[in-house]
Amino acid sequence: MRTAYQYKLKPNKEQIATIELWLNLLLRQYNYRLGERFSWWEENRCLVNACPLIMPIPQLRDNPDYYSQKKDLVNTKDKFPEYKLIHSQVLQDCIKRVKLAFDRWFKADKNGQRLGKPRFKGKGRYRSFTYPQIKQDCLEGNKINLPKIGLVKLIQHRRLPSGFKIKTATITRKADGYYVTLSLEDKSVPRFNYDVKPTTENTLGIDMGLKDFLVTSDGESVPIPQYYRSSQKRLKTLQKGLSRKKKGSNRWLKSVKAVGKQHKKVADKRKDFHFKTANELLSKADIIAHVDAERRAGGKLKY
Template sequence: MEENTTHKTHKYRLYPTKPQEAAMFETLRLTRQLYNAALEQRISAYKKQGKTVTGYDQQKELTALKKACPEFEAVYSHVLQEPLERLDKAYKRFFARVKQGVTAGFPRFKPAQRWNSFKFKEVWDKKKGRWLTPGRPTDDRKRINIPKIGSVKCKFHRPLEGTPKTLQIVHECGEWYAVYTCEVPKNPLPATGSSVGVDVGTTWFAITSDGEFVENPRHLKNGLKKLRVQQRTVARRKKGGNRRKKAVKLVAKTHQKICRQRLDFHHKTARRLVNEHDVIAHEDLKVSNMVKSNLARSISDVGWSQFFDILSLKAADAGRKVIAVDPRHTSQRCHQCGHTCRENRISQARFVCVACGHSENADINASRNILHRAGHALHGVNGSGVSHAVA
């Protein structure tokens, strides 16, 4: 990908007929079966012969597989290749983590509950500049063509941008979606001359160095009462029964709504920050370690990792800079005189420096320290000159 382009995804709701939906479920079943069989082949080859089977070796066997198992003829060739590529990536990530000396989970066999998508690797002809068969919308933009399945009704609530690259068909909570990955040119925004430090938390979602407090919407906490009732219903239902399956779907629907509310909030907050500031600094938090604390539910509810990822993507598209700084002692350091000690922060919200007497909201003080560190990270820019908000 060139430097002046970026990738965006567009997600559209699909409305398949019953025969089309049956074909989609069958595609999911066969691709999952292929993934598990390929994983079993790799494990057996290494245990019995000490041999490593590569993804390329397994893809070469697809022709013979179709002859031996005719049901795989009902699946598009690129869709069959994708599970093998997915497994190959899982192996490479596993060995990369082993080399780094971190805890690594070996690739696992996939149950039906953990396999909800299949993928078309190419939907656009670069040479001719036109759609290929997979994912091609009809002229009226009301349907898309999915090979081996048919022309499926699709709700294009917004136009596709850029050049489409791949198409993924996803099944979520009883609903089907078409997810296009597109290569789009970057859209740099005009400079604002402003920079900001952002301190995230659980009481307030974010506190900026210019004194803005962003409310924490607490989507999960607000939905807990409903979730508790639904989960108790699941516990009362007999395992394996249809009534239990329906109750489980209701729980999944509630979780899906909470996730969507959180995602919408993150997108809107990140967009506003990117529109208003040229440089955005935040702490480089290890969220996976933080969720092991007694604040695990509150930290999971705010979703810092997802927010930082969205912020970085939007900033890259707009030509902005996002800087993650060392989080150590940002809440204990006085941004006026630099004195650092635990006694400076006398409460959750109040900061009083024991050296110079500077008094301020503790979170605003931390956000200004974050911005100060970002200034040192930028060549030729000092901590006080990065932002109008820093005294």
């Protein structure tokens, strides 16, 4: 079984500067490696017998894949010594993200539809980095030991469950600060319980709607909380103040953070509402079935 726990970090000024430096360098590396793949694909995407009459001769080079780009990180560190400040596995994870983004472009999803072309990330759009491996004893009291960053304070609002091992650690920058997400795994806990068979007693049906958030098969309805509507007045005030600031100034940056924090408050309220609603439904029944939107006319349920 895999699960994740997220805690808010309280880094000092030096640690914040290090995190921001890493994010900026990883942003440059991500765009460069993605550009390498685009360049090779543009030059070699057509067959020899299907090329147009007028076409530039491509440079003879191998297809840049995950392993070749990861191997080329040695040359990157020689040309740009600042990349030596980043943990080696964090830098390799950036190459992995490029691979996953490029692979999703060519592979179809479960519905047979291909995803869009990956885009270059603009300034401030690279918001997280991951330690693929981290020590099990990285948590020391109210601090976490992040390699090459040091001991960073965190708000541990709940303890890690016993028996679970820490697999990865992801540092994320959000509107109201920095967070660490610990991915946990316990192979002794099964992911699903396949022994439960649906019956009329242990099954609860739900139908998502527009007037109500959902309606259960027992006739109970859950109203839509309208968190965004209730915060629109505050958002309007903040966005009006943002529009009057000079773009790029210190006051403009403060206004951008204020608007971002308000949007995050709405997102957090929605997330909390979804978790509490799901917990309440699962406390009433072992199996939840919902109406498939594509087959709503037939009234078929989907488990």
